[in-house]
Amino acid sequence: MLKVAVTSNIGRRWMSTGMKSSGLFFRQLFDTVSSTYTYLLGDMNTGEAVLIDPVLEHAERDAGLIKELGFKLLYAMNTHMHADHVTGTGRLKSLIPGSKSVIGKASGAQADIHLADRQKVQFGGQEILAVSTPGHTNGCMTYICHQQGIAFTGDTLLIRGCGRTDFQEGSPEKLYKSVHEKIFTLPGHYTLYPAHDYKGQTATSVDEEKKYNPRLTKTLPEFIDIMNNLNLPYPKMIDKAVPANRVCGLY
Ligand SMILES: N[C@@H](CCC(=O)N[C@@H](CSS)C(=O)NCC(=O)O)C(=O)O
Numbered sequence: 001m002l003k004v005a006v007t008s009n010i011g012r013r014w015m016s017t018g019m020k021s022s023g024l025f026f027r028q029l030f031d032t033v034s035s036t037y038t039y040l041l042g043d044m045n046t047g048e049a050v051l052i053d054p055v056l057e058h059a060e061r062d063a064g065l066i067k068e069l070g071f072k073l074l075y076a077m078n079t080h081m082h083a084d085h086v087t088g089t090g091r092l093k094s095l096i097p098g099s100k101s102v103i104g105k106a107s108g109a110q111a112d113i114h115l116a117d118r119q120k121v122q123f124g125g126q127e128i129l130a131v132s133t134p135g136h137t138n139g140c141m142t143y144i145c146h147q148q149g150i151a152f153t154g155d156t157l158l159i160r161g162c163g164r165t166d167f168q169e170g171s172p173e174k175l176y177k178s179v180h181e182k183i184f185t186l187p188g189h190y191t192l193y194p195a196h197d198y199k200g201q202t203a204t205s206v207d208e209e210k211k212y213n214p215r216l217t218k219t220l221p222e223f224i225d226i227m228n229n230l231n232l233p234y235p236k237m238i239d240k241a242v243p244a245n246r247v248c249g250l251y
Pocket residue numbers: 034082083084155161162163164165196232233234235236237
């Protein structure tokens with residue numbers, strides 16, 4: 001009885017804040033400093049939720065939103081050990097007691113749950129399949145929700161771009177293989193949500209990137225040449241972010 005009453009109360013609040021079909025609540029959040037996207041996913045029937053790639057400076061914002069909407073955060077997850085901002089997963093664990101931090105096993109970072117390739121994460125009736133997509137870093141994971149036809153690609157695949165491969169354990173060969181074998185093999189209509197965008201775009205699709213990605217439509221030798229000549233300055237926060245992110249941002 002209690003469960004029904006709580007569910008219907010929360011349900012009304014969800015109705016006014018936007019939702020997707022098939023029982024998934026979806027909200028894309030943004031950090032203007034590092035151009036990072038954070039994603040709140042919630043199961044509308046049970047209220048269980050996950051947060052992907054939270055940023056430390058927005059942990060209070062995110063925890064407040066989760067509370068306002070009546071969700072129960074199960075997992076604060078990272079797609080990889082970020083080099084440009086400090087993760088909010090550790091801080092969120094304090095703000096939302098009972099929630100757990102999650103990252104890929106190969107990241108080498110501390111967390112409550114270390115995901116292996118193809119491990120599943122459940123929240124309510126929703127399921128995330130964590131697929132290992134190394135190349136930007138060794139521990140990069142792409143989080144796929146087959147029920148919804150969506151995937152969170154972290155820095156492996158960006159909109160019309162991809163993660164750089166010149167630090168951490170970066171490898172253009174590995175990244176190319178990951179994208180072609182693990183992301184471009186998904187159904188073409190799947191919507192892809194990256195960890196960053198620097199031009200104001202919010203999402204893309206498998207078909208779009210297979211057709212228009214200026215790097216990953218090239219041959220492997222051409223791709224390696226592009227990646228080895230990006231000449232990007234290192235992220236401003238790298239010396240602080242990487243050590244902090246080894247310990248969930250709690251440095
Ligand atoms: N200027 C930013 C860092 C920008 C950057 O290096 N972004 C990374 C993702 S965060 S590790 C990247 O892979 N970029 C690829 C690209 O082609 O831009 C800062 O100082 O924080």
